[in-house]
Each structure stands twice: as structure tokens, then as C-alpha cells.
Amino acid sequence: MAKPCVGYLFSYEIFSKNHQSTYLRSEWEFISMADELLRLNGIYKSFAGVRALQGVDLTIERGKINCLVGENGCGKSTLIKIIAGVYKRDAGEIIINGKEYEDLHPIDAIREGIQVIYQDFSLFPNLTVAENIALNEELANGRRLVSWRNVNRIAKDALAKVEVDIPLKARVEEMSVANKQLIAIAKALRQNAQLIIMDEPTSALTEREVSTLFSVIRRLQKQHGIAFLFVSHKLNEVLEISEKMIVMRNGRVVSSGDRSEYDNARLIFEMTGRRITEKSYDFTPDLNQPPLLRVEGLSAEKVLNDIQFELRRGEIVGVTGLLGSGRTQLALALFGMLPTDNGRVYIDEEEVVITSPQDAIQHGIGYVPEDRLTEGLFLEQSISNNVVVRIIDRLRNSMGLLQTRQVKEQANYWVEALSIKTSDPELPVKTLSGGNQQRVVLAKWLASKPRLMILNGPTVGVDVGSKEELHEMIKHLAGEGMGILLISDDIPELLQTCNRILLMRRGHISEEILPKETNENELSAKLIEE
Amino acid sequence: MESNTASNNKSWFGRLSMDGNTLRLLIITVVIFIAFSILLPGKFLSVRNLQSMAVQFPEFGILTFAIMITMLTGGIDLSIVGAANLSAIVAALILTRLGGDGGAGWPLMITAPLAIVTALIVASFCGLFNGFLISKIGITPILATLGTGAIYTGLSFVITGGPAITTTQLEYIGSGAILGVPIPIIIFIFLAIAFVIILRRMSFGFNVYMLGTNPTAALFSGIHSDSILIRTYWIAGLVAGIAGIVFLGRANSAKPDFGSSFILLTVLIAILGGVSYTGGFGTIAGVVLAVLSIQFLSTGLNMLMLELFGNSAAIFFRQFAWGALLLLVMVLNYYTEKRRSRAIVSGG
Numbered sequence: 012m013a014k015p016c017v018g019y020l021f022s023y024e025i026f027s028k029n030h031q032s033t034y035l036r037s038e039w040e041f042i043s044m045a046d047e048l049l050r051l052n053g054i055y056k057s058f059a060g061v062r063a064l065q066g067v068d069l070t071i072e073r074g075k076i077n078c079l080v081g082e083n084g085c086g087k088s089t090l091i092k093i094i095a096g097v098y099k100r101d102a103g104e105i106i107i108n109g110k111e112y113e114d115l116h117p118i119d120a121i122r123e124g125i126q127v128i129y130q131d132f133s134l135f136p137n138l139t140v141a142e143n144i145a146l147n148e149e150l151a152n153g154r155r156l157v158s159w160r161n162v163n164r165i166a167k168d169a170l171a172k173v174e175v176d177i178p179l180k181a182r183v184e185e186m187s188v189a190n191k192q193l194i195a196i197a198k199a200l201r202q203n204a205q206l207i208i209m210d211e212p213t214s215a216l217t218e219r220e221v222s223t224l225f226s227v228i229r230r231l232q233k234q235h236g237i238a239f240l241f242v243s244h245k246l247n248e249v250l251e252i253s254e255k256m257i258v259m260r261n262g263r264v265v266s267s268g269d270r271s272e273y274d275n276a277r278l279i280f281e282m283t284g285r286r287i288t289e290k291s292y293d294f295t296p297d298l299n300q301p302p303l304l305r306v307e308g309l310s311a312e313k314v315l316n317d318i319q320f321e322l323r324r325g326e327i328v329g330v331t332g333l334l335g336s337g338r339t340q341l342a343l344a345l346f347g348m349l350p351t352d353n354g355r356v357y358i359d360e361e362e363v364v365i366t367s368p369q370d371a372i373q374h375g376i377g378y379v380p381e382d383r384l385t386e387g388l389f390l391e392q393s394i395s396n397n398v399v400v401r402i403i404d405r406l407r408n409s410m411g412l413l414q415t416r417q418v419k420e421q422a423n424y425w426v427e428a429l430s431i432k433t434s435d436p437e438l439p440v441k442t443l444s445g446g447n448q449q450r451v452v453l454a455k456w457l458a459s460k461p462r463l464m465i466l467n468g469p470t471v472g473v474d475v476g477s478k479e480e481l482h483e484m485i486k487h488l489a490g491e492g493m494g495i496l497l498i499s500d501d502i503p504e505l506l507q508t509c510n511r512i513l514l515m516r517r518g519h520i521s522e523e524i525l526p527k528e529t530n531e532n533e534l535s536a537k538l539i540e541e
Numbered sequence: 542m543e544s545n546t547a548s549n550n551k552s553w554f555g556r557l558s559m560d561g562n563t564l565r566l567l568i569i570t571v572v573i574f575i576a577f578s579i580l581l582p583g584k585f586l587s588v589r590n591l592q593s594m595a596v597q598f599p600e601f602g603i604l605t606f607a608i609m610i611t612m613l614t615g616g617i618d619l620s621i622v623g624a625a626n627l628s629a630i631v632a633a634l635i636l637t638r639l640g641g642d643g644g645a646g647w648p649l650m651i652t653a654p655l656a657i658v659t660a661l662i663v664a665s666f667c668g669l670f671n672g673f674l675i676s677k678i679g680i681t682p683i684l685a686t687l688g689t690g691a692i693y694t695g696l697s698f699v700i701t702g703g704p705a706i707t708t709t710q711l712e713y714i715g716s717g718a719i720l721g722v723p724i725p726i727i728i729f730i731f732l733a734i735a736f737v738i739i740l741r742r743m744s745f746g747f748n749v750y751m752l753g754t755n756p757t758a759a760l761f762s763g764i765h766s767d768s769i770l771i772r773t774y775w776i777a778g779l780v781a782g783i784a785g786i787v788f789l790g791r792a793n794s795a796k797p798d799f800g801s802s803f804i805l806l807t808v809l810i811a812i813l814g815g816v817s818y819t820g821g822f823g824t825i826a827g828v829v830l831a832v833l834s835i836q837f838l839s840t841g842l843n844m845l846m847l848e849l850f851g852n853s854a855a856i857f858f859r860q861f862a863w864g865a866l867l868l869l870v871m872v873l874n875y876y877t878e879k880r881r882s883r884a885i886v887s888g889g
Contacts, residue, residue: 348760348761368760368761368762368763369763369765371763372763378761380761385755385757385758386757386758386761387758387761388755388758389751389754389755389758389759389821390754390755391754391821391822392750392751392754392821396747396750396751400747400751400762400764401762401763403744403747403748404744406744407743407744411743412738412742412743413741413742413743413744413747415742455762
């Protein structure tokens with residue numbers, strides 16, 4: 012009985028070769044000490060009967076850059092929290108540095124050198140950079156009085172390892188997201204990190220900041236032998252930085268291996284379990300028809316300069332440009348949220364004056380804002396309430412009272428029409444995944460039947476599979492005669508979804524591009540050239 | 542189709558049991574009632590006591606409706622007591638100057654409706670002024686209404702010169718009854734029903750909840766926030782005016798500093814009743830239960846103190862008990878919410 016138990020501690024391959032010998036076991040442990048930092052065997056975890064993890068096996072070697080990818084809800088975050096000791100597993104083994112942990116506490120994980128940098132970085136915004144990096148340590152040493160000289164020395168030392176130049180005395184809240192991240196890394200290094208786990212580290216970074224982050228990661232790996240587990244949605248970044256891929260789906264690791272075995276298509280296949288091929292949107296507008304939207308010389312102080320374009324029914328016109336190029340301001344101006352000082356806007360060749368969202372709505376313009384969490388949704392309210400918010404006035408009876416049945420019918424209709432995945436439309440929107448939340452924002456507008464939809468970053472933070480479905484939905488709407496202005500900096504998205512792309516620079520449309528006459532590289536080069 | 546109806550049924554039951562706050566409050570209210578009925582045999586559960594409680598709670602209960610609707614938008618109205626007293630004083634002024642007790646001698650048939658309508662107009666102006674300051678000028682509700690509350694109280698002092706204005710002409714509203722039901726309680730019930738209709742069956746109410754949940758999203762969804770806010774504070778003012786008339790009817794006098802402890806009490810009741818202080822959530826059922834539980838607790842403690850110590854030191858103890866009840870409900874909510882959210886988390 013004892014032998015199989017001992018054997019169970021080995022990984023399957025080792026067990027099958029050496030299950031007879033206890034001598035070999037210790038040798039194996041020695042080997043594992045050398046290059047295996049973390050091993051998970053058959054990890055299970057359920058929340059209230061919902062299985063989040065269903066037997067995850069995973070190994071992380073010392074000094075390697077690992078990438079963990081998977082769609083929302085596949086169990087990535089749960090897995091990270093189990094590794095960090097925040098959640099307790101239901102079953103399975105955790106072996107860190109060769110030591111098995113029955114009950115892993117966060118403090119154990121930290122002692123073993125596992126550091127997690129969450130999306131909010133867990134920094135104190137009101138404290139200085141130096142305090143954030145060093146105070147932990149000062150407190151851990153049980154000092155009553157803080158030695159500021161020590162604090163500064165520790166912080167300087169840590170930042171030197173990251174090789175970045177950040178003023179020690181500045182407050183963290185004044186820092187850019189990228190710098191906050193580097194500060195969090197510096198803090199992790201001070202705590203003797205062996206493995207740094209980063210949860211969606213690039214979601215709020217510009218391209219340049221991403222490449223700085225990557226060079227920091229590579230340097231730390233090379234000079235200090237630190238391993239990374241990089242959790243991300245952005246497949247091109249994952250493919251760039253990773254040495255080992257780990258793909259999760261439905262609470263399991265479905266595929267893992269060397270970076271060289273993967274490309275974009277395979278990653279998408281492993282993540283979604285199906286092949287996704289998007290066709291580009293080939294559409295030639297009928298130039299004899301009057302344009303749905305015509306903008307002439309639209310200007311707003313400092314942010315928009317002489318904007319000129321037309322949009323016809325059935326067109327999906329992309330608007331792209333760097334942050335600060337005025338792409339969001341253009342949307343806000345058309346939706347009546349940004350005062351303009353010049354220019355004319357025509358809808359169906361009729362001049363309109365739009366100075367408030369209500370004006371825009373009255374002329375049939377809908378706007379899906381950039382930040383769906385704060386601008387697009389009433390997160391704590393039900394899906395149903397969010398869907399009907401635009402049309403609530405139309406759901407009244409002759410006495411002016413709401414018809415609860417019609418409200419329900421509308422909500423159910425849209426939940427079904429946009430296949431929003433939920434067990435009950437009365438649940439709060441915040442229970443949905445990113446892609447489904449975005450569908451709710453879309454449903455809210457579609458219910459009011461707009462002629463023109465302005466979509467600002469409609470697939471930011473949305474899973475690959477969901478993203479493709481949203482693209483199909485957008486194309487379908489255009490196909491039914493809606494005009495769509497799609498603002499995005501996701502180049503593949505623009506190329507696959509739009510029939511024309513307007514490139515903005517410093518508040519001006521500098522170029523019009525046809526997707527079939529360009530490719531990803533050319534467009535991204537154009538995007539960043541000044 | 543089959544699964545559809547099944548999920549509808551589930552959601553209906555789900556909602557009944559999901560509003561755990563109201564359910565807990567119902568249990569607490571019933572427990573308090575039963576506990577005092579046992580502790581004070583024959584006294585708490587007596588027709589006389591029930592009648593006396595029935596005319597007490599509508600005063601602050603009506604005010605709670607006023608503060609509740611402003612809290613639903615994520616604001617607050619601290620001026621309601623000021624507005625209520627100002628309206629009561631204006632009504633009392635009309636009644637004494639024009640009416641029977643030493644006034645111009647107009648019949649009550651004319652003076653009473655005139656006084657009530659004028660009082661409600663004054664109250665409406667108070668509310669509209671708050672709404673204007675909050676929506677058009679953009680002053681934070683708590684500061685705007687702190688200021689206007691002081692103005693309304695100040696105006697009352699200017700009008701009366703300090704002392705109360707006494708008149709018994711509206712006594713019927715305070716102590717009359719229709720079919721044995723005291724009039725204050727009829728007003729309370731009528732307002733409760735009106736609020737349920739406004740909040741649950743009108744698009745205005747729908748928008749109040751939405752605006753309170755997320756003002757930015759409301760803006761991006763094309764909700765006319767200004768008009769919603771102005772109407773909200775107008776309703777709050779109007780309801781405060783109704784409370785003022787009930788004050789006048791009950792006390793037979795109107796004075797500038799009547800019921801100054803009501804402000805904090807109404808906030809406490811609203812929170813106890815499950816109204817979110819950040820806006821967007823709260824039901825009339827919860828508020829009504831909170832009003833009842835506070836009334837039972839106050840009266841019960843009062844009688845218990847009288848029983849035990851022969852004096853009514855409970856007036857001090859009462860505030861203590863209110864605070865304790867609020868904290869108890871908060872703690873209960875915290876733990877049940879935590880358990881529920883732990884059950885909902887599915888990771889990912």
C-alpha cells in the first residue's frame with residue numbers, strides 16, 4: 012500500500028519509470044530542486060458547486076518565462092490565487108521548491124519567493140515610491156521607528172535592479188500605469204522573488220510601455236534567474252515574450268509546451284476549442300445614395316481639427332490613431348458630449364445640431380463608450396434593467412405605468428437575440444463575463460433602433476471567441492443597413508471588420524485606408540509614425 | 542419554451558428569497574413585537590398602545606419616504622425637517638390670521654384647504670430649490686440641503702419670531718380617524734402606495750434607480766439627469782410638506798425647531814430598511830418595516846423602563862437602542878452578503 016502512495020508524489024512519467032526505488036525518489040527530488048520551482052498535480056477547486064478547476068497539472072521551471080492564456084472564466088485567476096495561497100484547493104498537490112504544502116498560506120508562498128502582481132498592483136497611492144517599495148520590509152523587521160535612510164536605500168537598490176529611473180519621493184498616485192507596474196516589480200524583487208506572476212499586465216499599457224516591460228522581464232530573467240508566469244489575453248504579446256505556453260480551457264490545462272510549437276491560430280484553437288476564421292468585410296457603398304452621416308470641418312479646441320468624412324448605410328468605418336489622436340474626442344463630439352466650436356454635421360443630408368446625448372439619440376445615434384464598466388453599464392443593476400434603460404418610456408401603457416410583462420419580454424428578447432449567457436436576466440450585469448457585458452451595452456442601444464452606432468473599443472478585454480462573435484454581430488448590423496463608426500486601436504480587428512479605415516493624427520484625419528490594400532504591419536507602422 | 546417558463550418561475554421565487562434584507566427585517570420586526578408583548582403582558586399588545594403607536598410612526602415614517610427617494614439617486618435631503626416646519630408654520634399662520642381663533646373668521650371649510658394647499662406649495666418650492674441647486678448648480682446634495690435646511694429653519698424663526706404658533710383647526714388630521722383608522726396612518730399608507738407606484742411602475746422611478754446606480758452611465762444612456770434630480774427633490778419637499786401638516790395636526794402647534802432629531806432618525810431608518818447610501822437600491826417594503834421596528838422598539842423600551850424604574854429614562858436609552866439595531870442589521874447584512882458573494886464567485 013505504501014509504495015503506490017510514494018509513487019503518487021512523482022509526476023506520472025517518473026513514477027512509471029522509477030516506482031520501485033525510494034533511492035531514486037530522493038534523487039528525483041534533488042533534480043526537481045534544481046530546476047523545478049513549482050509543481051501542481053491534479054488541483055481541483057469548486058465554488059458553491061461550480062467547478063472552477065478540474066484537475067490542473069502544471070510545472071514551472073526556474074528562470075523561465077511562462078505564459079498562461081485562456082478565455083475568461085477558464086480558471087486562470089482561480090489558479091493564480093491557489094498558487095498564491097489565497098484560495099484553498101479542494102484536492103491535489105502543491106509542491107514548491109520540492110516541498111509539499113498541505114495547507115498553503117499566502118505567507119508560505121511569499122517565503123518561497125512567489126510574488127503575484129495583480130491588476131490593481133496593490134500599491135498605496137498616497138505613499139511615495141520609496142515607501143511603497145520598502146515599508147513592507149521595514150515593518151516586517153519589527154521596527155517601531157522608520158529609518159528613512161534605510162527606506163531610501165532599499166528602494167533605490169530595488170529600482171536599480173529593475174534598471175528604471177523613477178523619482179523615489181514622488182507619490183505613487185502620480186505615476187503612470189507602466190511605472191506603477193515597475194514599482195510593483197521592484198517591490199516583489201525586494202521580497203526575494205523567485206517567481207513573479209503577472210495578471211494581465213499589459214491591458215492598460217501603450218505599445219512602447221509594453222516593450223519596456225518586456226525588456227525588464229527578460230533582463231530580470233537573465234541576470235537574476237527569476238521565473239515569470241505571465242497571464243494575458245493579448246496573443247501577439249504572449250507569443251513574443253513566452254518561452255513556455257500553458258493554455259487553459261474549462262478549468263483544465265488543455266495544452267502546454269514550448270513556445271516554438273505554437274502560433275496564433277493554434278493558441279486560439281486551444282483556448283476556444285474551435286477554429287475561428289474571420290472573413291473581412293467587403294462592402295462597397297452605393298455612392299448614389301446620400302450619406303447617412305456627413306461631417307464637415309468639425310473642430311474642437313485643441314483636440315479636433317477640421318474633421319471631414321462621410322459614412323453611408325451599411326458601412327463599417329474604422330477610426331484609429333494613437334491615444335490622444337482625437338479618436339475618442341471625435342466620438343464624444345458626435346454624441347454631444349464634447350463642445351465643438353466649428354463645423355457641420357449632417358444626418359441623411361439634413362444638418363443637425365448635437366449638443367447633448369439626448370440630441371444625438373434623437374437623431375438616431377447610439378454610442379457604446381470606451382469604458383463599459385463606468386460609462387456603459389449599471390453594473391449592480393439587473394441585465395434586464397440595463398437592456399431596457401433606453402426604451403423604458405416606450406414600455407408604458409396608456410396610463411403611463413410601466414408594463415412589467417413587456418419589460419420582461421424585451422429583456423428576454425435581447426438576451427436571446429445577442430446570445431447573452433446568463434441563467435436569469437434578473438441577475439446583476441456584474442455577474443457576466445466581459446464579452447457578455449459588452450453585448451448588454453450593445454443590446455441597450457439596439458433596442459432603441461439607432462441608425463448610426465458609434466462603437467469605441469467594443470472588444471477591449473473580450474475573449475477571442477467572444478470577440479469574433481461580436482465582430483460578426485457588427486457586420487450583421489451593418490448588413491441590415493445601419494451605419495457603424497468603429498473606433499479601435501486593435502489592428503487585426505480594424506482590418507477584419509471595417510470596409511474603410513480613417514487614420515487620425517493630432518485631431519485630424521490624416522489618411523483613409525482600405526483594408527484590402529494594406530496589411531497589419533503596414534497599418535501599425537502608419538499608426539505610430541509621426 | 543418549456544425551459545423559459547421554468548426559469549421565469551425560478552426567477553420569481555429567486556427574487557422573493559433574494560431580497561434577504563427585507564426578509565431579515567420582517568423577522569426582526571416580528572421578533573421585537575413578540576418580545577415586548579411577552580415582556581409587557583397586557584400592556585404592549587393592547588388596543589390603547591397599538592392606537593398610540595399608530596399615530597406616532599407616520600410622522601417620521603412620512604419623512605423617511607422623503608429622504609429615501611433622494612438617497613436612491615445617491616443624494617440626501619437634510620432640509621426635510623426644515624421644509625416640513627416651514628410649511629406647517631405657513632399653514633398655521635393662514636389658519637390663525639384668517640380662521641376662527643381670533644383671526645378674520647373665515648370658515649374652516651375654506652381656511653383648512655387653503656392652508657394645506659399653500660403649505661404644500663411652499664414645500665414644493667423648498668424641494669424645487671434644492672433640486673435646482675443640486676442639478677443645475679452642481680452642489681453636492683449633502684451640502685446644498687444642509688444650507689437650505691438652515692435657510693428654511695431660519696425663515697421659520699423670522700416668521701414666528703421664535704415661539705410656536707398654536708391652532709387646533711387641523712386637529713382632525715392629527716387625531717381623527719376614518720372607520721377607526723387614524724388619519725396619519727391613512728396618509729402614511731397612501732404615500733407608501735404612491736411611492737411603490739412611482740418607483741416601480743413609472744419610468745421616472747426606473748430612472749431614479751439607474752441614476753443612483755451610476756450617474757456616468759446614466760449620462761451616456763441619455764437619461765435626463767437634471768430633470769430626474771429636480772423631480773426627486775421636488776417630491777421630497779412635497780412629502781416633507783405633508784409631514785409638516787401632520788405635525789401641525791398632531792401637536793396643534795407649529796414651531797421652527799420641531800422634530801430636529803428626525804433627520805438622523807430618518808437616515809437611520811432608511812439605511813435600516815435597506816436603502817443603499819450610495820444610491821440605486823432600496824424598497825418601500827424595507828422602509829415600512831424599518832419604520833415599524835423602530836416604533837416598536839421605542840415604545841417597548843419606554844414602557845419597559847417605566848415598568849422597571851418607574852421613570853422614563855428610556856428616552857436616552859432609546860437612541861442607544863436605535864443605534865444598536867442599525868448596527869445589528871448592518872452586521873447581519875455584511876455576513877449574509879459575504880456568504881452569498883462567496884457562493885457566487887466562480888473564479889476565472
